[in-house]
Amino acid sequence: MTAFESLSSVPHLEPVFSAIAALNPHDGPARSLAVDPRRSMVLLAPAGSGKTTTLQQRMLACLSVVQRPEEVLAITFTNAAAAEIVERVINALGSAASGEVPSKPHEQVQYQLARLVLERDAQLGWNLLLNPSRLRIMTFDSFCASLANKTPIMAGLGGGRTSDDPALVYRQAILDTLKSVNDPDVPEALLEALQAVLTFAKNRFESLVPLFEVLLMKRDQWAGRIMSLDIDSMAAAVTASVERTAEELINEISGTELEQCMRCLETSSGHLEGLEWAANTPALTADAGGLEYLRKFATFMLTTTGTVRTKVDARQGFPAKNPLTKNMNELLASIRASGNAETYARALQVLATLPDTTFPERSAAMCRHLTVVLRYLLANLTLAFESTNSLDFPEVAQRAIQALGDEDNIGDALLEEDRISHILVDEFQDTNQAQYDLLKGLIAHWERDDHRSIFMCGDGFQSIFLFRGADLNLFTSIVEAGSFGPKEIEVNRLVVNFRSLPGVVQWNNETYEEVFKDSAYPFVPSVPMREGNGGMEIHALATGPLGEAKAVVAEAQKALAADPNQSVAVLVRGRSHLRHILPEFKAAGIEVRGQDIQPIGEAAPVSEVISLIRALWHAADRTAWLAVLRSAFVGLSWEDCLHVAAGGQVIRDALRKEAVQANLSDEGVQRVTAFLAVLDAVERSPRGAELAWAVKSAWLALGGPATVDSGEMDDVETIFRLLVEHTATGALVNPHAFFRAIDRVYASPKAGAVTVMTFHGAKGLEYDVVLIPGLSMRGANDDTPLFYWRQVEGNFTIVPNLGDLDPTTPESRLFSFVGGMVRNDSAQEVARTAYVATTRAREACHLFATIDRLEPEEGDEIKPVKPTAGSLLACLWPALEAAVNEAAPGAPLVPQSQAGVPSKARLATGYEVKMPVGVFVPAASNDQLPTENELNDELREEEGNDYRAKIIGTAYHWFVEQIGKQGVEGWSVGRVQSKSQAVASMLRRSGYPGQEVEAGAARVIDLVCKTISCGHGKWILQARADMGHELQVSAYRNGRWVHRVLDTSFVEDGVYYIIDYKTPECPEGASEDDFISRQVERYRLKMLEYKMAVADTGVTQQIKSLLYFPSCGRLAEVA
Incomplete structure (x- = not known):
């Protein structure tokens, strides 16, 4: 019997299933089914529903039924999420190993599952607590890299390193492609295509480079399908979409005041000038004649600002005092009175720009040209990666899919020891097409009833990564079809909210039922599990952005005064929305901490x-x-x-x-x-x-x-x-690369009482009090692309930008039509980002909006506030309109020039520079000892040329630095081993060979475990008040500056100790004492430099320098 046939029953798990089902009456049964490893499933898990706990429980259940832990693969989107699941699983196993049964029912479930895994572990000799790296919990990127690296020939993958910033490689590929236009040997098809693209760009290479850079960054969304693009099928899809849209809009306006306006215009056309187009109103159909009429009618009915006209006059061909003018204005007044003006305006805006049902030949020709150019561009990108020995993440993903092969030739990419029985995918709603294809490839040769399983959990209302290609339709299509590849998929839903107080849950339920009422999938309200008071508060302010910033800070101060220990977070849609808020926090003396908030x-x-x-x-x-x-x-x-x-x-x-x-x-x-x-x-x-x-x-x-x-x-x-x-x-040598590197770095997070994050950064987190400013502000506008790409009527479609200045040309109308679909996708995501933001709150949530309302003239009514299009306020308007319009106008607007905090004062004239320990200044003269170059050569020589050893050493130094800062007392072998994924990521970023990363990380973990288990290591890393790690010391000696970095230093019993870590191992067969002696002699001069530099900084204690060898637990003094 194979492992895949052995799960027809799982009696050892039945008590656990029953216990989970009994935990709560609302969704306990659904949670029980979600943990069952026999079931392939999509779990719909809204915010605060305890999704990660369920995922962890399923992971444990799957581990309890497999032969090897590597058969269970859990995939997440971020390293932090992967590390959290690893830590949760290891902690659960560690707690179960202690034998102490917890008292709480939900913790008992965890304990039972962990005990079952430990029994399996003992039976099959896994030793997971000492080998947590056997848990396959990783990001999509790291899984793709591991898959491609294990099959480099099939994946076409060499030993290239993965680059976080491949922009220079992109640029090289783009320029190599564009320069082909001057190559006499270039194929005719490419030459013609390049000439067409360059004509569009008015022969300016530099204007095309950023457009192509964006395309290459997002090529995982289009590259696979551009190769097999069928212009005819694409044109048919566009035709069907235009016809469907037109028919929907025709149905929407039929029988309304708008149709009466058509009849009035038809009557007027025989008597008034300029209305000839309205004569003989055609049947309202989606054919060429019908569309032309509808466009003209919509254009007539709309003002330049996109609203329905409130009246007509001579400028539109309706003279004053004419009965026809009176009739038309009465109809327009009836539209205002009906309350449907905004609905009609949206329909008319679409009708006014609706393209023809035929795909324009110029657009089709440019599609063909773009296809040729993009194919050559992708080929040149491959060459550029090879020449720089680098890759980017989309390339690694594509090559991993290539390694899996097509559905008729799959499986060689997974060696026997890598075979997967159970796949768990977190946040499935954020998958893009490449990730979807990868998962489908992994299970393509599974069988419907072979008891292997795929588990996908997510929430469509938390899909907020459209900018990186996340396609919510992929998620919903599986839910609707009830299948994925060969597997039938059950769909279950969680409804209990464990995070927020009832007031917060109720507000979110009521608000998003209204906001998402037209969504393709239903919004299901959550059931609060917690008890207590708390809720949402709307702050509608007429004080401008600076006044809003002050209000945000005031609410944060109130929250911290009420309970200094509660977590407070300011969440924003974009970093630019913090322009006034961060200075206000600084002025108030409140430290804030934020990750990737302020560019450095x-x-x-x-x-x-x-x-x-x-x-x-x-x-x-x-x-x-x-x-x-x-x-x-x-x-x-x-x-x-x-x-x-x-x-x-x-x-x-x-x-x-x-x-x-x-x-x-x-x-x-x-x-x-x-x-x-x-x-x-x-x-x-x-x-x-x-x-x-x-x-x-x-x-x-x-x-x-x-x-x-x-x-x-x-x-x-x-x-x-x-x-x-x-x-x-x-x-x-390359300033462009250096300044680009700076642009990609953010200021280091500070310790602070208030957390500041973007909505995207806060996803998956929770805070007691959440403050959300900037509801009235729009998001950033995207640049117009070289072409739009999208699924249209189920067909991958590209529509080129021909650069026409006339928006009424057929090509411009088509580009605008598909662009409207793309913008609509973004608009729907704005609502989802609002949902993500407001559901982070545990106790209370405050929403801040600045309103721009003019004081009414005497006798006039107060005009209602209109939210800015594209803002969060506009998105939430159905829920917030009443609250905002009831708000008092507030204080007068604060001039924007008052925003901010004065810059730091200049140093006083003649300021005496007092140099701290660890820094250096240039010498007053350039006198040197004759031996200085020899000394520098010797010190450089000891560093060696083994770059792997250097990276291992750097990672080890970093790890023990963290332990030393926290104190070794809080670290166990299990905790160290749970950080293996973080170490592997560090090695990968440092350029460690991809296929060796796992072994390298194991080497670092082994060295650190030996350190904290060794008496000398514990002594070095124990918490001390005056401990120094990576301390820089410098001194001016004998006419030159000596600058050194001390691994660890501290004072104990009147002695200043300098510790230098050495990670080499004693060669096999060599004497350990001889090895230590040689190392001491090798580093004697360097350690003497350290002692002299420390002494010259003013240290008066006795100074001892020691070498610590974690591989053998030895400590040696260098006299």
Whole structure:
């Protein structure tokens, strides 16, 4: 009997199923079915329903029935989610291993499942607690990488590293493709296609590059289907869609006031000029004549702002005092009175731009040209990846699918030990087409009743990743069909909300039943499980964005005053919505923490360092030099800066001219003199030509550290590290890559009482109090693409942008029509992002909207507020309209110029730079000892050339640094092993060979486990008040600066200890003592440098330097 045939019954799980079903009467049975490993299922799990717990329980149930733990594959979208599930499973097993039965019923279920897994573990020798890496819980990206790396020939995958920023590779592929237009040997089809595309771009290569870059970033959404694109089928799909849309709109306006307006226009056309088009109104059909009439009628009925006309006059061909004019205006008045004006306006807007039912030949020709260009572009991208020995995540995913093969030739990609029996997919509503194809490929050769299972959990109302290709239709199609590949799929739904108080749940139920009433799938209300008071509060303010920011801060202060221990979060739709809020929190003295919120270059101290980099890199960069002069660490006044810049000279040269200095203030002369002295000292240094060294030295000597706080210092150090990485030869060879790297980095998260996140970042999280500002603000507008692509009537369709300025051409109408579908998809997602945001709240949620209402004139009624189109307020308007319109107008608008907090003050003139331990300044002279180069060569030589060992060492150092900061007392072997996925991710990011990552991560985990289990390791990493990790120390010795980084340092019993970690293993067969002796001798000079550098910083205690070898648990003093 095979493993796949052994699950007809699972008697050991039946008591667990019964226990889960009995936990609550609302959805207990559904949760019980969801845990059953025999069932393939989609579990509809709304926000707060305990989805992750159910997923974990199913994972444990599946582990209890397989022969190897690798047969169970759980796939998530983020490393954090994967790590959380690993930690939950390992913790459950660890708790069960203790034998202590919990008292709470839901914890008892977890305990029972974990005990069953431990029994299986003991029976088959898995040893999961010591080998958590055998749990296959990973992201789509990491699974694709592992699949492709195990079958490199089938996947066409070499040893390339995965790049997080492949923009330069994209650019190379794009330029290689476009430059083919000048190649005499280029195929005629490509030449013709390139000429057509370049004609569209008016022969400007540079305008095409960003358009193609976006396409390549999203190619997993179109690349697989562009190769087999059938223009005729696509045209037929567009025709069907236009006809269906027209018929729906015709049905919508038939028998209404709009049809009466048509009859009135027809009557008027025989008597009034300019209305000839309305004569002989045709039958309202979707043929060419009917569509042409409907477009003209809709255009007539709409104002330039897209609303239904309120009256007609001579400008529309209706003269005053004419009975026909009176009749038409009465009809228009009846539309206003009916309350249907907005509904009619939406229908007319679509009718006015509806394309013809025939696919324009120019559009079809451009589709063919684009298909040719894109095929060559993809080929050039493959070549560019090979030439740079790199890949991006879409490429890895595509090659993993390629490794699986087609449905008639599948399975070789999965070696016997990798065979999968059970697949669990979290957040399935966020899958894109490539991920969907991957999953379908994995189960393609399963059998309907072979007891292998696929479990997909998700919530269609939390699908908010359209920008990365998430296709909600893939999720709903499985729900509607009840099948996926060969498997029949059960659909079950959770309804209990364990997260929020009843008031929050009730508001969300009522609001989103209304918001989603026209959705293709029903919104089902949740049942609150918690008890208590709490709910939603709407803040409608007429005080502008700054007043809204102050209100947000005030509510946060109230929440923290009521309970300092509760979690408070500010959630925003876009980072730009925090422009006023972050400064207000800072002004109020409230620290905030946020992940990926503020681009690192936007913080003033960091932008000043970046200006210093630009200035020292390029002497003629006047903007950068002036920014440096205005920085806090130079501090020249605006007036003095104007004098320096007046002559249009190179700023650095101008600073040295007597004529310029004569015009400066006395303070300005002092500041310029001090600045030039530092620049001269840097230049004189032997390392002055090394940009990274020069910038950091200058910044430190100018007093830069005194202008930043501890959090800002972390960000500045990040910039310095990036600069070092991009100046391996001393010079900044590729500035474009360096500044792109800066653009992709965000300021480091700070410790704070209030969390600040985007809606997307907060998905899956929860907070006691949630504050949601910016309801009145729109999201960012997308650039117009080279072409739209979308499923139209079930057919993959592309519609090109021909750049026509006339919006009434057939090609423009078609592009606008499909673009409208794409924009409608985005509009529907706005509602879903609102749902995600408001359902994060446990106790209370506050919504903030700024309203723009004019004070009424005397005797006039107050005009109701109209939400901005595309805003969250417009999306939630059915629920919020009454509350917003009842709100008081509020305080007067605050001028926007008052927003923000003054920048950090300049350093005082003559400021004495006091250098902290761990930093260095340039030498006043360039005297060197004759032996300095020899010493540097020797120190570099000891680093070796094994880059794998270096990456392992770096990962080990990082891990023990984290343990040391927290104290080794809180770490167990099990906890260390649960971080294997995080270590693997770190190795992968560092360029460790993909096929060796698992072994490399195991090596790091083994070293760390040995460290915390070893007496010496525990002594080194125990918590101490004055502990230092990766501490930088520098001293000026014998005419040169010595700069070193100490792995760990601390003072104990009057001794200053310096610990240096060494991760090499003693060679097999060699004496451990001899190995240690050789290592001590090898690093003697380096450790002496450490001791001397520490002593020169003012340390008076006895200093001891020790080498620690985690592989053998030895500690050796270097005398």
